Amino acid sequence: MIQMNAFLVYFLIVAGLVSPSYAQQVDTSLVDVDQKIGLWMKEWNVPGMAVGVVKDGQMLLFKGYGVRDAEKGLPVIPNTVFCIASNTKAFTSVSAALLVDAGKLEWDKPVVDVVPEFKVADSFVNREITIRDMLCHRSGLPEHFLLYDIFPTDRERLVKSLQYTQPTLGFRQVYHYNNVVYAVAGYIVGRIAGMTWEDFVQENIFNPLGMDHSSFGLDIQQAEEFAYPYEYKDGLVRVNTFRDEGSANPAGGINSSLDDMLKWLDLYQNFGKVGEKRIVSKENLDQTYTAQIINKYLPWSSTSPMGAYGLGWHSEVYRGHLSINHGGILFGRYASWIVWLPKDEVGIVILSNAGTMLPYYLSYIITEKLIGIDIAYWDSILAKEAEDERKASENEPVRSVAIPPSLAEKLRGMYFNPAYGNAEVRITDTMSAICFGEQVQLPLSYLNDSTLEALNQEVNFPFEISLTRDQEDQVISFKGAFCPWQDVEFRRISD
Numbered sequence: 001m002i003q004m005n006a007f008l009v010y011f012l013i014v015a016g017l018v019s020p021s022y023a024q025q026v027d028t029s030l031v032d033v034d035q036k037i038g039l040w041m042k043e044w045n046v047p048g049m050a051v052g053v054v055k056d057g058q059m060l061l062f063k064g065y066g067v068r069d070a071e072k073g074l075p076v077i078p079n080t081v082f083c084i085a086s087n088t089k090a091f092t093s094v095s096a097a098l099l100v101d102a103g104k105l106e107w108d109k110p111v112v113d114v115v116p117e118f119k120v121a122d123s124f125v126n127r128e129i130t131i132r133d134m135l136c137h138r139s140g141l142p143e144h145f146l147l148y149d150i151f152p153t154d155r156e157r158l159v160k161s162l163q164y165t166q167p168t169l170g171f172r173q174v175y176h177y178n179n180v181v182y183a184v185a186g187y188i189v190g191r192i193a194g195m196t197w198e199d200f201v202q203e204n205i206f207n208p209l210g211m212d213h214s215s216f217g218l219d220i221q222q223a224e225e226f227a228y229p230y231e232y233k234d235g236l237v238r239v240n241t242f243r244d245e246g247s248a249n250p251a252g253g254i255n256s257s258l259d260d261m262l263k264w265l266d267l268y269q270n271f272g273k274v275g276e277k278r279i280v281s282k283e284n285l286d287q288t289y290t291a292q293i294i295n296k297y298l299p300w301s302s303t304s305p306m307g308a309y310g311l312g313w314h315s316e317v318y319r320g321h322l323s324i325n326h327g328g329i330l331f332g333r334y335a336s337w338i339v340w341l342p343k344d345e346v347g348i349v350i351l352s353n354a355g356t357m358l359p360y361y362l363s364y365i366i367t368e369k370l371i372g373i374d375i376a377y378w379d380s381i382l383a384k385e386a387e388d389e390r391k392a393s394e395n396e397p398v399r400s401v402a403i404p405p406s407l408a409e410k411l412r413g414m415y416f417n418p419a420y421g422n423a424e425v426r427i428t429d430t431m432s433a434i435c436f437g438e439q440v441q442l443p444l445s446y447l448n449d450s451t452l453e454a455l456n457q458e459v460n461f462p463f464e465i466s467l468t469r470d471q472e473d474q475v476i477s478f479k480g481a482f483c484p485w486q487d488v489e490f491r492r493i494s495d
Contacts, residue, residue: 024062024063025059025060025061025062025063026060026061026063027058027059027060027061029060029369029370030053030060030061030366030369032369032375033061033365033366033369033375034061034063036379037049037051037065037362038065038066040358040362040382040386041065041066041358043382043383043386044354044356044358044382044386044389045232045237045354045356045390046066046230046352046353046354046356046358047066047067047068047070047230047237047353047354048064048065048066048067048068048075048076048080048227048352048353048354049064049065049066049076049350049351049352049353049358049359050063050064050065050076050077050078050080050082050257050258050349050350050351051063051065051258051348051349051350051351051362051366052078052258052259052261052262052347052348052349052350053346053347053348053349053366053370054262054265054266054269054346054347054348055344055345055346055347055370056345057345060370061366062078062258062259062262063078064076064077064078064080064258068080068225068226068227068228068353069227069228070228070230070237070239071239076227076353077225078257078258078259079213079224079225079257079258079259080225080226080227080257080258080351081213081214081215081220081223081225081226081227081255081256081257082220082226082227082255082256082257082334082336082351082352082353083220083229083252083253083254083255083328083330083333083334083336084252084254084255084256084261084328084334084336084338084351085252085327085328085329085330085334085335085336086179086251086252086326086327086328086329087254087261087326087327087328087336087337087338088249088250088251088252088253088254088328089135089182089250089251089252089312089326090288090311090312090313090326090338091201091205091250091254091264091312092135092182092185092186092189092197092250092251092312093135093288093310093311093312093313094205094267094280094285094288094312095186095189095197095200095201095204095205096131096135096185096189096311097280097281097284097285097287097288098204098280098284099189099192099193100284100287101280101281101284104192104193105131105192106130106131107130107131107132107287108130108132109130109131110127110128110129110130111129111130111131111134111188112126112127112129114188114192115188115191115192118159118184118188119162119163120139120141120162120163120165121162121163121164121165121166121167122140122166122167122171124171125139125140125141125167125171128171129171131185131188132287132292132311133171133172134181134182134184134185134188135182135185135288135311135312136175136292136293136309136310136311137175137176137177137178137181137293137295137309138171138172138173138174138175138176138292138293139167139171139176139178139181140167140168140169140170140171140172140173140174140176141162141165141167141168141176141178141180141181142165142167142168142169142176142178142483142484142485142486143176143177143178143179143180143181143483143485144161144165144180144419144420144482144483144486144488145179145180145459145483146420146436146440146456146482146483147161147180147419147420148179148180148183148245148247148248148251149245149436149439149440149458150420150421150436150437150439150440151247151421152243152244152245152246152247152248152439153244153246153247154247155183155186155187155246155247156187157247157421158180158183158184158187158247158248159183159184159187161180161419161420162180162181162184164417164418164419165419165483165486166486168485168486172293174293175293175294175295175309176485179248179251179252180248180251182248182250182251182252183247183248183249183250183251185250186249186250186251187250189250197249197250198216198249201216201254204279205264205279208274208277208279209260209263209264209266209267209274209279210263210274211256211260211263211264212260213225213256213257213259213260214254214255214256214257214260215254215255215256216246216249216253216254216255217244217245217246217249217253217255218242218244218246219255220242220255221242223255225257226255227334227351227353228240228353229241229242229330229332229333229334229353229354229355230332230333230353230354231332231333231354231355232354232356232390232393233332233393233394234393234394235394237354240332240333243330243333252328252330256351257351258349258351261336261338261349261351262347262349265338265340265347265349266347267279267280267285268285268289268324268340268347269340269342269345269347271285271286272285287310287311288310288311288312288313289310289311289313289315289324289340290310290311290315291308291309291310291315292308292309292310292311293308293309294306294307294308295307295308295309295314296308296316303318303319304316304317304318304319305317310324312326313325313326314326318364318367319367319368319371319373321341321343321344321367321371322341322342322343323339323340323341323367324339324340324341324342325337325338325339325340325363326338327359327360329355329356329357330355331355331459332355333353333354333355334351334352334353334354334355335351335352335354335355335356335357335358335359335360336349336350336351336352336359337349337350337359337360337362337363338350339363339366339367341367344370344371346367346370348363348366348367350362350363356389357385357389358382358386361378361381361382361385365378400443400445401445401446401447402432402446403427403432403444403445403446403452404446404449407446407449408427408432410469410473410474410475411425411427411467411475412425412426412427413425413475413492413493413494414492414493414494415477415478415490415491415492415493416490416491416492416493417488417489417490417491419488420436420482420488420490421436422436422437422493423435423436423490424436425444425478427444431443432444432445434454434465442454442455442456442457443455443457444465447464449467450466450467451464451465451466451467452464452465452467452478453465454480454482461484463480463481463482463484464480464481465478465479465480466478466479466480474492475492476491476492477489477490477491477492478490
C-alpha cells in the first residue's frame with residue numbers, strides 16, 4: 001500500500017494545482033477562495049478536489065485541485081470521477097419521482113401494496129410504511145450498517161434482513177438516517193420498473209442528462225480519469241481500497257465527475273427540465289427537496305437555527321437564505337457536498353478523494369462569499385477542525401488480549417442471526433475473530449470470561465460482546481452492539 005508523509009502530499013497538491021487550462025474557470029468574485037483551497041487541502045491532508053460554482057446561470061468556478069493519483073502525480077480535472085457517496089440518495093428519490101410521474105408508484109401508498117413481498121419486522125410499520133417514509137428517514141428502524149458489508153452484492157438478501165430488525169424509534173416520529181432502508185428503496189424502484197436500480201438510473205437520468213462520466217460502485221475503476229481514494233492515519237496519507245458494496249448502491253454507490261454533477265444540479269435549477277425537454281415533473285421534483293421531517297433545531301444558532309430532511313436532501317435557512325444541500329462521506333476514501341440556493345440561483349458541487357469534512361466547510365465558505373459575508377474568520381475555524389480531525393485519526397492502541405484456551409474451546413463454532421446470517425467464531429494461534437464468510441472479520445479481544453471486545457475496523461468502532469453459557473459451560477450465544485442502536489444476538493448452530 002502506498003503511503004506518504006504530509007509534506008509529500010502537500011508538494012503533490014501544489015504541483016497539481018494547475019490542471020489543463022481548457023478545464024479551468026475562476027471568476028474574480030472567487031479568486032480569494034480559489035487561492036486558499038490548496039492551503040486548506042494541505043491542512044486537511046486532502047490529495048485531490050474538484051469544485052464547481054454556478055450563479056445566475058454563469059460559471060464562477062470550474063476547477064480541479066491537487067491529484068487524483070498521488071503516486072503518478074496525475075492532476076484532478078473536471079472530468080475526474082469520484083465516488084459521491086450519500087449524494088446518491090437524491091438520484092434514488094428522483095427515480096421514485098419518475099415512477100410517480102408514470103403512475104406506477106405513489107408517495108403515500110403503502111409499499112406492500114405495490115411490492116407484496118416487501119416485509120419489515122413490525123406488523124404495523126409493515127402495513128403503513130411508504131416510499132416517502134423510507135426516503136426521508138422516518139421509518140423508526142436502526143441502521144445495521146454491517147449488513148451491506150456482509151451482503152455486498154446481494155441486494156435481495158439485504159432487503160430480506162429488514163424483516164428481522166425491530167424498530168428502535170417511533171414510526172414517523174423522528175429522523176434517523178438509514179442507508180439500509182435507502183438501499184431497499186432502490187430495490188423497490190427496480191422491482192416496480194422491472195429492471196435493476198442501476199439500469200433505471202442509467203436509462204432515465206444519466207443518459208437524458210448527458211452524464212457520460214457517471215457509473216456505479218466498482219465501475220469507477222473503468223473511468224479514464226478516476227480518483228484513487230485516500231486515507232490519513234497516524235501521520236501518513238495512504239491510498240485506500242475500493243469497497244465493494246453494490247447491494248447498497250442506491251444509498252451511496254454512484255461515481256461521478258464535476259461536470260456531470262453540475263448537469264445533475266442543473267436539473268433542479270431548471271425545475272425538472274434539460275433545455276426544453278422535461279425529464280421529471282416539477283411537482284414531483286419539488287417533493288424531493290420539500291421538508292418532510294425536522295432533523296435539526298438549534299434556536300440559539302445565529303446562522304442556521306432549524307433544518308429538515310426531504311427525500312434525499314437537507315433543507316435549512318442559512319443566514320436568511322434557503323439552502324438545499326446534502327453531503328456524502330466514505331470515511332477514509334471520498335467526500336462530496338452539493339448545495340443549491342434556489343432564491344439566489346446558486347449551485348455548488350465539491351468532490352474529494354479523501355473522506356474528510358473539508359467539502360462541508362468549503363460549501364459554507366463559498367455560500368457566505370456569494371452572499372456578501374467576509375470569510376476571513378474561516379481560516380482559524382478550518383485550522384482547528386483540521387487539527388481535531390488529525391487527532392481523531394491517531395488511533396489508540398488496539399486492544400489485543402488473547403482469549404484463554406479454556407474459553408476458546410467453549411467459544412469456537414458457528415452461530416446464526418436471521419438478519420445477519422452465519423457468523424463463525426475462529427480462534428487460532430494468529431487470530432481471534434467473528435467472521436462473516438471471508439469478507440468481514442471483527443477481531444476479538446479478551447476482557448473477562450463473560451465479556452469480549454469486538455472491533456469493526458472499517459469504522460473503528462469497538463463494542464462489547466456478552467457471552468451466554470449452558471449448564472455444561474458451553475457458549476451457546478453471544479450478543480453485542482453490531483448495530484450501535486440495537487444489540488444483536490447470535491445463537492450457536494454447530495461446533
